Amino acid sequence: MRATASILHLDLDAFFAAVEQRDKPSLRGKPVIVGGVGGRGVVSTASYEARRFGVRSAMSMAEARSRCPHAAVLSGRFDAYRAASHVVMDRLRELSPRVQPLSLDEAFVDLAAADDFDPDSVEETVAELRADIERLTDGLTCSVGVASSKFLAKIASELNKPDGHFIVAPGSEQQLLAPMRVSAIPGVGPATTERLRRLGAETVEQLRALSLDELSGSLGNASGRSLYQLARGQDDREVESHREAKSVSVEDTFPVDIADRGELEAVTDALARTVARRLRAAGQSGRTITLKIRRHDFETHTRSTTLAAPTDHPRTITDTAMALLRAADVTGGLRLLGVGVSGLTDWVQDDLFTPESPVEEDPPPPRHSLRSRAAASWSPGMDVHHAEHGDGWVWGSGLGRVTVRFETRETPAGPILTFAADDPALSLAGPAAAGTVET
Template identity: 60%
Template sequence: MRPHASVLHLDLDAFFAAVEQRDKPSLRGKPVVVGGTGGRGVVSTASYEARAYGVRSAMSTREARARCPHAAYLSGRFEAYRSTSAAVMAVLRDCSPLVEPLSLDEAFVDLAEAGLPDLEVSTVTALAEELRARVREVTGGLTASVGVASSKFLAKIASDLRKPDGLVVIEPGTELDLLRPLHVSVIPGVGPATVERLRRAGVHTVAELERVSQEELVRLVGKAQGQALFHLARAEDDRAVVPDRETKSVSVEGTYETDLTDRQQMSAIVTRQANEVAKRLRASGLSGRTVTIKVRLYDFTTLSRSSTLPAPTDDPATVARLARTLLEDLDTSGGVRLLGVGVSGLADWIQEDLFAAGSEAEAPEESAPDVEDEPDQAGARWRDTGPQSWAPGMDVVHAEHGRGWVWGSGRGVVTVRFETAETPPGPVRSFRADDPSLSRWQ
C-alpha cells in the first residue's frame, strides 16, 4: 500500500438512469430501468427507486418487470451518456494526468500526480469534495460516490460504502481496521458461489478470511481466486493507475454491479455486444479485420484476446462467433465485472461473399440491441434507425409540439411526452408512427 491516501475512485451513481431522470423531469424520483426492453433484454442500470424493488444490473428485463412493473423501461441514449461521461473525465484529467477510466461512469485517479501541496487526509478530502461539486456542475446535477485510499482495491471499497452521493477517505494505517469487520462479499469477485464456499468453511468476514492460509483458499476457490483473496484480505494491492490509450476501433463494453459467473449468460451478452458493434460499423460505412474481447475479472485484472480475419467484415454473426470463441479460452470462474467486444483494423470495404454463408442463422435474433453495453470513447456514432423504430426513451421533435421523448410505441402508434431537462413535466400525445411531423432529435 502507498504511505498516503492518494488513489481516488469515482463512480457516478446509477449513471444511465440518472441521465434519463435529469433529461426527463417526469421521471425524477420514480423507478427507471435502462437496458434491453424486449423479452430477451438485460438490465444495464436501475435507478435507486427501482433498486428498492430488487431490480439490479445484469438481471433479465423480464424479471425486472415482474419485480417493478410500474418503472419506466428505456432503451438508452448512448450519445447522452457518452457526452456526459466525457465532461466528467475532463474534470478528472484537469485534476491529474493519471486517470484510468473503467467504463463511462467509473474511473481511478492518481492524486499523487495532482500537484497538491501535500497528501494529508484533510488535503485529499477537500480535493475530493471539490471534484464531486464540479462533477455535479458539469453534468447538470448528477451525483458521484467517491472513495480515497492507499490502493485501488481500498478506494473502490470506500466509494461503495456510502452510496449514493457519498465520500469516504480511508486514513493510512486504518485500512485493516476498516476491512476486517466487513462481510467477505465486499471484495470484488466474491459473488454468491464464493460466499457459499467460504461460509461452509466458517468464513463470513474479512477478518476470518485473513486467518485462512493461502493453500486452504486455493483449495476452496481455486488457484487464481484463492491467491487474490489471500492478498486482498490483507489489503495488499500495489497496482498503478494506468490511463487508457485511445484506439482506432469500434467497441461496446458493459460493467456489471454483480460479478457474472454464468458462462451461458456471458456468451449471450458477448453476442449482443458483437451485434451492436457490427451495426455501428455498418452505420459508419466501416468494417474491420481484428475482433477483440475485453474481460475485467473480479480482482480488476483486465484480459484481452484477439483474432484477425483474412479480410474485413461487418457481419454480426462473424463477429459474434469469433468473440464467443475467444471468451471460451479464458478462465472466468472467479467472476467477471466487465465484458466488451471490439473490432479494429478498420477499413471502408468488405469482401461480401467471404462471410455470407451461415450469417443469417447465427446472427442474434433481436431487432434492436440490448443496452447493457456501453460505447467506448472511440465508438462509431449511434445509428439513426428511422421513424419505423421508435425506441422507448428516444429524443424526438414534433413540428408543432417541440421536443420530447418516446414514451412507447406499437400497432402503428407512437406516444411522446413533451418535455426536456429545462422544462417542467410535460404533456403526453400520441401520433401515427409514420407522422411526417415527428422525427428523431439529433
C-alpha cells in the same frame, strides 16, 4: 501499499438512469429502469427509486417489471451517456495526469501523480470534485473513495453511496475490512462465497484466519493468493492511465428481429462508417474487420477478414463488412448486428490500388431502414423531434402508433401526444438519427 491516501475511485450514481432523469423532467424522483425492453432484455441500470423495489442490474427485465410495474422502462441513449462521461473524465484529468477509466461511469485517479498533491487537503479536494461534477453535468452525483490502494479506494466508494465519499486513513485498512462480508471483496461472487463459508470464513476477519495453503487448495493458486493478500488490504497495483484499445466496434440491437437483407445492409453500412469515423478521430487504423451477428434464437457468431495492411478508410471497412454479411445466414432474422476493427495501429497503409471515395465525416442515415424500423417499433426513451411540437422522447408505442412526451432537460414536463408510427412529421433525433445504438 502507499503511505498516503492518494488513490481515488469515482463511481457515478445509477448513471444511465440518472442521465434519463436529468433529461426527462417528468421522471425525476420516480423509478426508472434502463436496459433491454424486449422479452429477452435485462436491466442495465436502475434508479435508486426502482432499487427500493428490489430491481437490480443484470436482472431480467420481465422480473424487474413485475417487481416495479410503475417504473419507466427505457432502452438507453448511449450518446447522452458518453457526453456526460467525457465531462466527468475531463474534470478528473484536471486533478491528475494519471486517470484510469474503467467504464463510462467509473474511474481511478492517482492523486499523487499531480505536481501540487497535498495529502492534508484530500478532504477538500474530494468535496470540490463532487460539487464540480454535479454542476458540470447539470445534476449528476457521484460516490468517491480515497485510500492507499485501488482495492481499498473501490471499497471506500461504496460506503457512503449514493452521493457521498469516504477516505480511508493510512493504517486503518485492516480494521475497516475486518467486519465486512467476504462478498465485499471485488470478484468474490456467490460460488466463491459459498466455498469460503464451508471453510468457516464469512467475514474478512475470518478469511484472514485461513492460511495461504488452505485458500489455494480450495480456490486455486492464483485466486487463493489474491484473496489472502486482499484480506490484509495488500494491493500494489498502479493506476494505469494509458490502456491501449484493442478494437473499435459498434453494435445495433434491434427492437424486432430483422430478416430483410436490404435493411441489414443499410445497418451494416451505417455501423462500418461509424467505426471508420471513430478510428480517424482516434488517429488509429486496423487490419482485421469483424462482423458480429446474433440470431433470433440468441446464437451469436462472428466472421472476420484480415487485410494486407491497416486501414481507416470508410469504403474499405464498409465493403469488407458487406462481404462478411453476404456470407452469413440470416434465415429467421437477426436481433443484433455489429462491426468492429481490431489489430490497431497508429499508421495507415491502404492498398495503393483501392479506389478513393469521398470521406463522409457525418454519413447520412439509411433512410429506408430507419423508417421501417421506426414504424415497427419506436424504442421507449429515444429522442424524437416533431415538426410542429418540437423535441421530446418516446413514451410508448404499439399497434402502429407512438406516444411522445414533449420535454427536454431545459424545458418543463410537457404534453403527451400520440401519432401514427409512420407520421412524416415525426423523426428520430440524437443518437437514433445516426442509425446505431450501442450496447
